[in-house]
Amino acid sequence: MSCHKQFNPITIIGAGVIGTSWAALFLANGYEVRINDISKTLEDDVINGIKNIEPTLKTLGYDTKDLGKKLIIEKNQSEAVKGAKIIQENGPENIEFKQNLYQNLEKYADEDAIFLTSSSSIPASIISEKMNNPERMCVGHPFNPPHLIPLVEIVPGKATSEITLNKSKEFYESLGKSPIILKKEINGFVANRLQAAIFQECINLVLEGVVNPKDLDTVVDSSLGLRWAADGPFLSFHLGGGNGGFEDFMNHLGKNMPDLWKQLGHPELNEDNIEKLITMVNKAYKGLSISELSSQRDKKQINIINALNN
Ligand SMILES: NC(=O)c1ccc[n+]([C@@H]2O[C@H](COP(=O)([O-])OP(=O)(O)OC[C@H]3O[C@@H](n4cnc5c(N)ncnc54)[C@H](O)[C@@H]3O)[C@@H](O)[C@H]2O)c1
Incomplete structure (x- = not known):
């Protein structure tokens, strides 16, 4: 207190x-x-x-x-x-x-x-x-x-x-x-802009049939989510470059990213696609109420916060 x-x-x-x-x-x-x-x-x-x-x-x-x-x-x-x-x-x-x-x-x-x-x-x-x-x-x-x-x-x-x-x-x-x-005003601030950028590709991958919503969630919470709970994207890639740090990462892997950026999707959020997404997400998480899922989420997030504070 x-x-x-x-x-x-x-x-x-x-x-x-x-x-x-x-x-x-x-x-x-x-x-x-x-x-x-x-x-x-x-x-x-x-x-x-x-x-x-x-x-x-x-x-x-x-x-x-x-x-x-x-x-x-x-x-x-x-x-x-x-x-x-x-x-x-x-x-x-x-x-x-x-x-x-x-x-x-x-x-x-x-x-x-x-x-x-x-x-x-x-x-x-x-x-x-x-x-x-x-x-x-x-x-x-x-x-x-x-x-x-x-x-x-x-x-x-x-x-x-x-x-x-x-x-x-x-x-x-x-x-x-x-x-x-933040140093200056920008729509959506930082966290929501990042969320929007990633979620755009999440929707694209699901609508393109590459992965279903539940598996996409597993991909995120067992890789990027876990990594980013410990260290943000810049520190993660600083470490991804080995002893040469961020400089080596950029020279080795980072400079190829623009090729992938060009291939990222811009899904259309029309009524059909929204309906498709809702049906898939409801199917993925059927059987558990929102309040059960929320309390599971809270428990996991508290454990992560407490672990990071120790
Ligand atoms: N919900 C989120 O995930 C979230 C996250 C971050 C920020 N925000 C922001 O927080 C703010 C509130 O969002 P929320 O989700 O709590 O909305 P909400 O609809 O749950 O709550 C808004 C409250 O404002 C009250 N209200 C309306 N007119 C009023 C008045 N004249 N005087 C006093 N109270 C009045 C309403 O009765 C209501 O209880 C918004 O600006 C939103 O952008 C929301």
């Missing part, structure tokens, strides 16, 4: 999938968390959501005995942000909604509050367009679920100050996360 006074209390705006997960993690770290959402069933949803996340937090080593003690459900948005040091927003992924929301939140927030959006695609420069002080706003994009996956991409807008970036990094580090500050 590592609650830092300078980041306490925290306000969560939008308590859906991402907001609830952030709330559970912030609470587990000892922060006071005010949570705001327009949902009529807010209180029940948040309490049940946090209850479902609790076992995972416990396995990660958090003491979850008094998890809900510092949780405040605040339906009034202006009250929710007053006095908050960090505002983590997780509302709908819609430009107009987010622009108006930030314009409004800024009126009630303290001068030193930092605004972080979980947005997975909208740049901070666009979200903060109607703010008077956009220097205190940036993207803090988690990978789902935020209470479990270490990465947070911090992405500055054109006006974001260095102070905001550094404080945001310090804040996420206080939660045991692995925040990375």
Whole structure:
């Protein structure tokens, strides 16, 4: 548990999938968390959501005995942000909604509050367009679920100050996360662009009949996934070059990659192909419910995270 006074209390705006997960993690770290959402069933949803996340937090080593003690459900948005040091927003992924929301939140927030959006695609420069002080706003994009996956991409807008970036990094580090500050704005940030590039070829290989979805998943989790959980692509290829490192790798194998790049597929996602993919994936994983598969995934990911931390 590592609650830092300078980041306490925290306000969560939008308590859906991402907001609830952030709330559970912030609470587990000892922060006071005010949570705001327009949902009529807010209180029940948040309490049940946090209850479902609790076992995972416990396995990660958090003491979850008094998890809900510092949780405040605040339906009034202006009250929710007053006095908050960090505002983590997780509302709908819609430009107009987010622009108006930030314009409004800024009126009630303290001068030193930092605004972080979980947005997975909208740049901070666009979200903060109607703010008077956009220097205190940036993207803090988690990978789902935020209470479990270490990465947070911090992405500055054109006006974001260095102070905001550094404080945001310090804040996420206080939660045991692995925040990375991107040097400039780009659609999809880094992790989702990588995911999109790889998934494009996954779909291509399946639609071309080279491999079925289940075998493709096995190819990834028993090779690239395992390798990349330990070391990212650059370090992996630095090691792939033997004693000569990355230079030898590039001269030997790397320089042939462009030939393969030219052959990568650009599958068409029309209705027929989408239908085909859905049928194949459902067939591959029939017999196990989504909640059974999710809990298996969580267990495996926790084991990997704990192993890497040891
Ligand atoms: N789901 C993911 O995998 C994922 C991953 C990373 C980032 N994100 C980003 O996180 C954000 C939230 O995504 P989500 O998947 O949690 O969506 P969600 O639909 O589960 O949650 C959105 C919540 O916002 C609430 N809301 C709507 N209007 C509001 C208002 N005026 N004030 C307060 N709350 C309001 C809704 O009631 C809902 O509970 C999005 O920006 C998304 O891009 C999502």
